[in-house]
Amino acid sequence: MVTTDWTQVSYEEGRQTLKKWRECGVRRSEEVVEIWEHVISRSPSSLGDEQWAVLEQVCIASLDAARVDLAQECIDLLHAQFPNSNRVLKLKGMQLEATEHFQKALDIYERLVEEDPNNNSYRKRKVAVLLAQGKRLDAIRAINEYLKIFLNDPEAWLQLSELYLLENDVPKSVHCLEECVLIQPLNSMYFRRLGDLRYTQGGADNVELARAYYERALKINPTDLRSQYGILLVRNPSGLLLKDFQSNNQIASTTKSPSEKKKAGLAAVDAIDNLVNRYQKISPKSNPESDGILNCLEAMKVTIGSK
Amino acid sequence: MASTIYRLITIVSLLSLIHCAYSAAQHRFYLRLTEQPFVSLPADVVAQTVISLVALIYGTSYLANPFQYIKKDQHHDRTCDEALNCPSFITFENRSKAMSPEFAMLRTLKQQQRQRQTSSRKETHSGRVSETIHSSESTDSQE
Numbered sequence: 068m069v070t071t072d073w074t075q076v077s078y079e080e081g082r083q084t085l086k087k088w089r090e091c092g093v094r095r096s097e098e099v100v101e102i103w104e105h106v107i108s109r110s111p112s113s114l115g116d117e118q119w120a121v122l123e124q125v126c127i128a129s130l131d132a133a134r135v136d137l138a139q140e141c142i143d144l145l146h147a148q149f150p151n152s153n154r155v156l157k158l159k160g161m162q163l164e165a166t167e168h169f170q171k172a173l174d175i176y177e178r179l180v181e182e183d184p185n186n187n188s189y190r191k192r193k194v195a196v197l198l199a200q201g202k203r204l205d206a207i208r209a210i211n212e213y214l215k216i217f218l219n220d221p222e223a224w225l226q227l228s229e230l231y232l233l234e235n236d237v238p239k240s241v242h243c244l245e246e247c248v249l250i251q252p253l254n255s256m257y258f259r260r261l262g263d264l265r266y267t268q269g270g271a272d273n274v275e276l277a278r279a280y281y282e283r284a285l286k287i288n289p290t291d292l293r294s295q296y297g298i299l300l301v302r303n304p305s306g307l308l309l310k311d312f313q314s315n316n317q318i319a320s321t322t323k324s325p326s327e328k329k330k331a332g333l334a335a336v337d338a339i340d341n342l343v344n345r346y347q348k349i350s351p352k353s354n355p356e357s358d359g360i361l362n363c364l365e366a367m368k369v370t371i372g373s374k
Numbered sequence: 375m376a377s378t379i380y381r382l383i384t385i386v387s388l389l390s391l392i393h394c395a396y397s398a399a400q401h402r403f404y405l406r407l408t409e410q411p412f413v414s415l416p417a418d419v420v421a422q423t424v425i426s427l428v429a430l431i432y433g434t435s436y437l438a439n440p441f442q443y444i445k446k447d448q449h450h451d452r453t454c455d456e457a458l459n460c461p462s463f464i465t466f467e468n469r470s471k472a473m474s475p476e477f478a479m480l481r482t483l484k485q486q487q488r489q490r491q492t493s494s495r496k497e498t499h500s501g502r503v504s505e506t507i508h509s510s511e512s513t514d515s516q517e
Contacts, residue, residue, distance in 0.1 A: 092461045130466050133474035165466040191462045199465040226460045255447040256457035288447040
C-alpha cells in the first residue's frame with residue numbers, strides 16, 4: 068500500500084487531485100484539508116475561477132474534519148465574492164449543523180427551500196439534519212417525501228436504501244437499489260450490491276437472482292473482483308465458507324434443474340480461473356496474503372470441479 | 375496459432391494492396407505510352423483491391439485487442455467509497471469531532487456549565503440540610 072504525503076505534493080498535483088476528488092465525490096476530508104493548508108493556500112488566486120469551487124470543497128471537508136475555523140475562513144472568502152448567494156448560505160447552514168445548532172440550520176434550509184423550491188440540495192440538507200440528530204425513521208420519511216418530487220435522483224435512492232439496511236429492512240432496500248439501476252443501468256456497483264442483498268435475503272429464488280446480478284455486474288465490468296467472489300459464493304458449498312452458508316447453498320442447489328446447476332458450476336469455475344489469474348499477477352510484496360488466497364482458490368477449484 | 379494466421383492474413387493483404395497500387399500506376403503509365411484515353415482500371419486490379427482491403431480489415435480487427443462488450447461500465451475503476459457515497463447527505467457527526475481540540479474545549483465548557491448548575495443546586499440543598507441540622511441541634515441544646 069503506497070501512501071502519499073499530501074503535505075508534500077506539488078501545486079499542480081494538489082490541484083489535479085482536488086479536482087478528481089471533487090468530481091467523483093469521494094469523501095477524503097482530512098486529505099483535502101491537508102492539501103489546501105500546505106499546498107493550495109499558498110496562492111489560491113492562481114487557480115482562477117476554479118478557486119471558488121475549491122473553496123466550497125475545502126469548506127465542506129473542513130467541517131467534516133472538525134475544523135470549524137478553516138470552514139469559517141472559506142465561508143468568509145466566498146461571502147465576499149458572492150454576497151447574496153444561496154449556495155454560500157447553505158455552507159453557513161452546514162457549519163451550524165457541524166456545531167450542533169440544528170434548529171438554526173433547519174431554519175436556514177427552510178428559508179432556502181421557500182426561495183428556490185426547484186433546487187434539491189437544500190431539501191437534501193434538511194434530511195441530513197435529521198440524520199445528524201440520529202432520527203433515522205424521520206429521515207426515511209423525509210427522503211420518501213423528497214423522492215415523490217425528485218424521482219430520478221440516484222443518490223437519494225441510494226441513501227434511502229442504506230437507511231433501510233440500517234433498519235434491517237432488506238426487501239425495501241432492494242427496491243431502492245432497483246430504482247438506482249433504472250436510473251443508471253451501467254453502474255456495476257449497483258448490481259453487485261443488489262447481488263449481495265439478494266444473497267443476504269437467502270432462499271432459492273433469491274440466491275438465483277443474486278447470481279444473475281453478479282453475472283450482470285461482471286459483464287459490464289469484467290475487472291470486478293467482488294462479483295467473481297459472489298458467483299463463487301452463490302455456487303460453492305465447500306467447507307471454505309461458514310457452515311450456515313452451506314445449508315443455504317444446498318437448498319439452492321437442490322431446487323435447481325440439472326442444466327442450470329451445471330451452468331452455475333461452469334460459471335463458478337470460470338470465476339475461480341479469473342481470480343487465480345488476478346492473484347498470480349500480484350507480487351507477494353504488495354499483498355502478503357495473496358499466496359494463501361491462491362492456495363485456497365486452487366483447493367476450491369478441485370472441490371467444485373469434482374462435482 | 376490463431377493470431378499467427380490473422381497476422382499472416384494482414385501482411386499478405388497489405389502486400390497485395392501495395393501491389394494493387396503499383397499495378398494501377400503501371401496501367402496509367404502504359405496508357406500514357408500508348409496514348410490511349412483513361413476510362414477505368416482493369417477489372418482484375420479493382421477486384422484485387424477490394425478483396426485485399428476486406429482481408430486487411432478482417433485481419434487487423436482480430437489482431438487488435440479482443441472485442442469488448444458494448445454496454446460496459448464507464449467508470450469501472452471506481453471504488454465503493456466513490457460509487458456508494460452520498461456527498462449531498464453528508465453529516466458531520468464523526469470521530470474527528472472527538473479528536474479535535476476545539477470541540478474538546480466546547481465539551482469541557484458545557485460540562486463545567488452543567489457541573490456548576492448541578493453544584494449550585496446541591497449547595498442550596500445542602501444548605502437547607504445544614505439549617506435543619508442546626509435547628510435540631512438547637513432544639514437538643516434547649517432540652
